[in-house]
Amino acid sequence: MAFPERRTLNVLLTILLFGVVCAAVYSARRIILIFVFAIFFAYLIDPVVRFLQRHSLFFRNLRGPAVVEVYVALVLMVAIVGYELAPSAARNTTKALDQVPVILNGLSTGDIASEMGSKYGWSEQQEFRFRDFLTRHKDGIQDLVRGVDRLLSHAALVFGLGLLIPILAIFFLRDGEHIADALIRLFFQANRRSRIRTLAYELHAMLRRYIRAQLILCGLSFLFYTAALLLLRFPHAVALGLLGGVLEFIPVVGWISTLSAITAVGIVNHQHWMWMAGLLGVWRLIQDYWATPRVMGSELKLHPLAAIFAVLVGGEIGGIVGIYLAVPVMAAMWVIWGRNADERTDPDEECDVAGTRNETVRVGMAAV
Numbered sequence: 001m002a003f004p005e006r007r008t009l010n011v012l013l014t015i016l017l018f019g020v021v022c023a024a025v026y027s028a029r030r031i032i033l034i035f036v037f038a039i040f041f042a043y044l045i046d047p048v049v050r051f052l053q054r055h056s057l058f059f060r061n062l063r064g065p066a067v068v069e070v071y072v073a074l075v076l077m078v079a080i081v082g083y084e085l086a087p088s089a090a091r092n093t094t095k096a097l098d099q100v101p102v103i104l105n106g107l108s109t110g111d112i113a114s115e116m117g118s119k120y121g122w123s124e125q126q127e128f129r130f131r132d133f134l135t136r137h138k139d140g141i142q143d144l145v146r147g148v149d150r151l152l153s154h155a156a157l158v159f160g161l162g163l164l165i166p167i168l169a170i171f172f173l174r175d176g177e178h179i180a181d182a183l184i185r186l187f188f189q190a191n192r193r194s195r196i197r198t199l200a201y202e203l204h205a206m207l208r209r210y211i212r213a214q215l216i217l218c219g220l221s222f223l224f225y226t227a228a229l230l231l232l233r234f235p236h237a238v239a240l241g242l243l244g245g246v247l248e249f250i251p252v253v254g255w256i257s258t259l260s261a262i263t264a265v266g267i268v269n270h271q272h273w274m275w276m277a278g279l280l281g282v283w284r285l286i287q288d289y290w291a292t293p294r295v296m297g298s299e300l301k302l303h304p305l306a307a308i309f310a311v312l313v314g315g316e317i318g319g320i321v322g323i324y325l326a327v328p329v330m331a332a333m334w335v336i337w338g339r340n341a342d343e344r345t346d347p348d349e350e351c352d353v354a355g356t357r358n359e360t361v362r363v364g365m366a367a368v
Helices: 006-027 029-055 063-109 112-120 124-136 138-153 155-187 190-231 237-247 253-268 273-300 304-343 347-367
Strands: none
Touching: 006 029, 029 063, 029 155, 029 190, 063 155, 112 124, 155 190, 190 237, 190 253, 190 273, 190 304, 237 253, 253 273, 273 304
């Protein structure tokens, strides 16, 4: 007997190939995530592209020109919004950046307690408690400052990578069906391609429902932020509410950025930023543990508890990215499992079908 055996060698080579593929995927995980987010962005604007494709005045039933029209409209909208809001946003940002070092220094030393006490009419006992709280958490505040510095240092890199997402989405919008068909032809045999195409269509429908659920959650956040900001008379309430609704697409970092922006505007303009921060905290609990599980569960046919479990496990395994991808990954696994279950036939039913077929053959032969 030759050593190693052919079967053993095939198993070892398969394990080695699987390990090499896993290592390659891990090494290129950032690039793969950019492509994944580009696919999500393509699904986000695909309804608008399909609408223009059907109702365009000049390029009806043409996919490529519809994609170009959508991107031109997006660029014009961003330019108009930037032109309207850029001057005031630049002034508020400059004022906020000028006061950030003073605020952080006051937090670390506890001097901000005196300023807030005199502003809001606190008693000496309340002021002392707040100062004592800041003193006891001085190390945590300094760690937060260092974390903010690291985040700002990586902001340019994140922004540059983010610009690739809408660019790559153009190819998925224009040639998505051809890309999927080419991958199916490359990796699957001819006798399995029809079933894989059916599965791909079901995954395609699932991703559409996932993006629709995300839009519903973003709309809810926009309504809450705008109403709360108008109630507390914050400046640029609608613009800040729109920013919060858009950032709802980004887990954890999105709502933290919204909280930071709204709090900074409140501090700079001497508004009730502490009340607003409390309302945002309450809304975060409602959104994470009530609205999101129910909306996602309704759209993706998942139980709300399963959606919460997926998010918690995803955050434990993959951090922010895991939180974002947990629900669609679980929904995709559910679709694949359901498709395989449908394709498996009960052995008793197979015996009944075989017996019926044999009885039919015997009757036919007797008739002849």
